[in-house]
Amino acid sequence: MFSPDQEKISSSSSASTKGAVKYGELIVLGYNGSLPNGDRGRQKSRFALYRRPKANGVKPGTVHTSYTPQAAQAISNKDQHSISYTLSRAQTVVVEYTHDSNTDMFQIGRSTESPIDFVVMDTVLSSHGDNQSVQSTISRFACRILCQRSPPYNAHIYAAGFDSSKNIFLGEKAAKWRNPDGQMDGLTTNGVLVMNPHHGFTQDSRPGQWREISVCGNIFRLRETRSAQQRGKLVDTETQELVDGSLIDLCGATLLWRTAEGLGHTPTVKHLEALRQELNAGRPQCPVGFNTLAFPSLRRKEVLDEKQPWVYLRCGHVHGFHGWEGQRNGEVEAEGRERECPMCRSHGPYVPLWLGCEAAFYVDTAAPTHAFVPCGHVCSEKTAAYWSQTLLPHGTHTFHATCPFCVQLLDGETGYVRLIFQGPLD
Incomplete structure (x- = not known):
């Protein structure tokens, strides 16, 4: 991409x-x-x-x-x-x-x-x-x-x-x-x-x-x-x-x-951009701050934006970045640190979401609805499922499933999570 x-x-x-x-x-x-x-x-x-x-x-x-x-x-x-x-x-x-x-x-x-x-x-x-x-x-x-x-x-x-x-x-x-x-x-x-x-x-x-x-x-x-x-x-x-x-x-x-x-059957640059705009057009909101979230443009794929969606990886609830009283006293904010989701109280890493921009890694042209764990790269469900089942050589004799967009080793039961967005209240 x-x-x-x-x-x-x-x-x-x-x-x-x-x-x-x-x-x-x-x-x-x-x-x-x-x-x-x-x-x-x-x-x-x-x-x-x-x-x-x-x-x-x-x-x-x-x-x-x-x-x-x-x-x-x-x-x-x-x-x-x-x-x-x-x-x-x-x-x-x-x-x-x-x-x-x-x-x-x-x-x-x-x-x-x-x-x-x-x-x-x-x-x-x-x-x-x-x-x-x-x-x-x-x-x-x-x-x-x-x-x-x-x-x-x-x-x-x-x-x-x-x-x-x-x-x-x-x-x-x-x-x-x-x-x-x-x-x-x-x-x-x-x-x-x-x-x-x-x-x-x-x-x-x-x-x-x-x-x-x-x-x-x-x-x-x-x-x-x-x-x-x-x-x-x-x-x-x-x-x-x-x-x-x-x-x-x-x-x-x-x-x-x-x-x-x-x-010829993979998503094009324009198609991925259209999917991004469609996600943002739904005006997803942070359930805590009630501010509208938006995925940054594809050319700013590694730059954190103030409207950046973040996700609790254990449950998939999408938020904006926020402080939360569920943190222990004196705990320092850090990307990926275990936190408690305000929506469902589940504990897990809390990371920013990034759209998977390399179109050749997609197995279909469906909407980006799932994120890899623990990196937060977002793609279609079928794409996430395929790569989570694909074990890549790691070291001299081991194999692990990895995110194709960043090659971080996948965690959790499936290696990915379904994203749960909250729509606008108006």
């Missing part, structure tokens, strides 16, 4: 892609429409994949089972893509990759070097709910996506990306093996995980199983821990094809894949 100013930038920057075939978009979870300091160049909260003027895809070619002069030349040749599998100090298998005129390749990673199309940094939540950078666990060349240049424009994902010398190196410590057909394959250190939802990305969506993608695009069950040497069991009934709503976890950031067709 973009602010009006960002929307102008977006439309002008996409002028060159007008009429081009759009494969889909990758959206980073946790940024609610744009990076905190703004989207810049290849580092942004969402990245659109368009058909390239000229195909740049590659496919496996000649295999060198020993480190011959030809293998050495393939590695040193900067016009030749290759993958090197170091089995021991004495043996390295090199696979040459050749040009594929039927596909376009897009690479994702932490590196800012030119082969990376979409630069992704770690999304880490601090105890104060702010995103901050720590030592990265995302690979510099994390993964690559190959899109078919002809309909139906299928997208396939592979672990690892080619560096500036067009090489991928899997060292001695990397998990790697030789398949029964003699072909080499392997996994990256922290792995690339993918989850394909059931029933697409719609109001009927259900989370699927997390899988790990290999360097050659094979599908495996998860390792015991994120960087374990032993690979999981091969799942030969599934493919590495991305579907609308696929989640890609890079061990530090999670991306949502939306197809061009799927994006």
Whole structure:
């Protein structure tokens, strides 16, 4: 979701892609429409994949089972893509990759070097709910996506990306093996995980199983821990094809894949703005101060407004910000502190409400009626239900449901609450 100013930038920057075939978009979870300091160049909260003027895809070619002069030349040749599998100090298998005129390749990673199309940094939540950078666990060349240049424009994902010398190196410590057909394959250190939802990305969506993608695009069950040497069991009934709503976890950031067709069914910027205005037109009131509440404009999505709606997360009663004698003597006001709701006397956190502005995270176009707990991001009921059921990788071996707009871990029985507004008294 973009602010009006960002929307102008977006439309002008996409002028060159007008009429081009759009494969889909990758959206980073946790940024609610744009990076905190703004989207810049290849580092942004969402990245659109368009058909390239000229195909740049590659496919496996000649295999060198020993480190011959030809293998050495393939590695040193900067016009030749290759993958090197170091089995021991004495043996390295090199696979040459050749040009594929039927596909376009897009690479994702932490590196800012030119082969990376979409630069992704770690999304880490601090105890104060702010995103901050720590030592990265995302690979510099994390993964690559190959899109078919002809309909139906299928997208396939592979672990690892080619560096500036067009090489991928899997060292001695990397998990790697030789398949029964003699072909080499392997996994990256922290792995690339993918989850394909059931029933697409719609109001009927259900989370699927997390899988790990290999360097050659094979599908495996998860390792015991994120960087374990032993690979999981091969799942030969599934493919590495991305579907609308696929989640890609890079061990530090999670991306949502939306197809061009799927994006056509999501709310637009104008639709979300219309829903905001419709909420405000109902003139919801604070049951304590009787003042009219209003959600701030989408471009002021992180700035507290004096008319800002606040909510008691245990019960869902919406108020304006107010002091309340239910507080203990001497208790300091703090966002999220346990407070007693004046309406129903239930105790729970009391936080401001924020509209979820990233439209790609919505599974439908219904009104924003529910809020995630404990962050207070507001979206439709079906959207809240889907994300509360979707467990995202967290750390090396755990999974938790998170708010897609800020990646804060969800609390409570369901992870979200229905909002109860009081209408005007007149």
